[in-house]
Amino acid sequence: GENVEQHPSTLSVQEGDSAVIKCTYSDSASNYFPWYKQELGKRPQLIIDIRSNVGEKKDQRIAVTLNKTAKHFSLHITETQPEDSAVYFCAASSGNTPLVFGKGTRLSVIA
Amino acid sequence: DAGVIQSPRHEVTEMGQEVTLRCKPISGHNSLFWYRQTMMRGLELLIYFNNNVPIDDSGMPEDRFSAKMPNASFSTLKIQPSEPRDSAVYFCASSPQTGLYGYTFGSGTRLTVV
Numbered sequence: 001g002e003n004v005e006q007h008p009s010t011l012s013v014q015e016g017d018s019a020v021i022k023c024t025y026s027d028s029a030s031n032y033f034p035w036y037k038q039e040l041g042k043r044p045q046l047i048i049d050i051r052s053n054v055g056e057k058k059d060q061r062i063a064v065t066l067n068k069t070a071k072h073f074s075l076h077i078t079e080t081q082p083e084d085s086a087v088y089f090c091a092a093s094s095g096n097t098p099l100v101f102g103k104g105t106r107l108s109v110i111a
Numbered sequence: 112d113a114g115v116i117q118s119p120r121h122e123v124t125e126m127g128q129e130v131t132l133r134c135k136p137i138s139g140h141n142s143l144f145w146y147r148q149t150m151m152r153g154l155e156l157l158i159y160f161n162n163n164v165p166i167d168d169s170g171m172p173e174d175r176f177s178a179k180m181p182n183a184s185f186s187t188l189k190i191q192p193s194e195p196r197d198s199a200v201y202f203c204a205s206s207p208q209t210g211l212y213g214y215t216f217g218s219g220t221r222l223t224v225v
Binding site: 032034036042043044045046049089093094095096097098099100101102103104 | 142144153154156159167202208209210211212213214215216217218219
């Protein structure tokens with residue numbers, strides 16, 4: 001089955017700097033890659049997703065890139081703000097199988 | 112839409128007691144998922160349903176765990192008997208389809224077994 005590895009497990013950045021979180025997956029049939037943000041004590045919430053027919057997707061300060069050959073995808077947050085502090089999860093699915101989540105990255109944005 | 116609704120939000124119970132967690136998915140979503148979240152193991156898929164039918168329960172840790180979905184608008188996860196190691200946050204999520212769309216998570220049930 002699918003296996004998703006996520007790095008780093010913790011990340012601290014200064015406010016205004018960029019943050020990058022990387023994930024790798026094992027199943028070459030995976031074609032859907034969402035990212036979730038979970039604030040302390042809250043539910044995971046979808047922030048951006050990408051499908052295998054696209055190499056990059058942007059939404060304001062966040063972007064996701066996908067390299068299907070290398071089987072890895074990344075989340076990029078630019079101009080980080082304190083409210084970006086949260087745990088971020090990547091996930092992967094082949095479409096007819098459930099999402100498999102990475103272990104999460106705890107991002108701290110230091111003001 | 113009110114989103115995915117879970118109850119209770121918090122549950123504290125004694126070891127050996129039966130615990131029932133409840134979930135109402137988003138109307139029109141065909142897939143429902145139960146996840147368990149702990150610091151050590153992250154988000155683990157316990158079981159999922161498509162069109163009210165259980166598809167894969169290989170993530171259910173033991174026979175003490177069972178889940179049902181009697182209709183499209185309701186699902187339960189039951190632990191009987193509960194043990195301290197079951198303490199975790201249990202999330203229900205729903206989606207239009209199994210893996211083609213993002214999931215909407217409920218607020219979760221924080222279970223503490225003492």
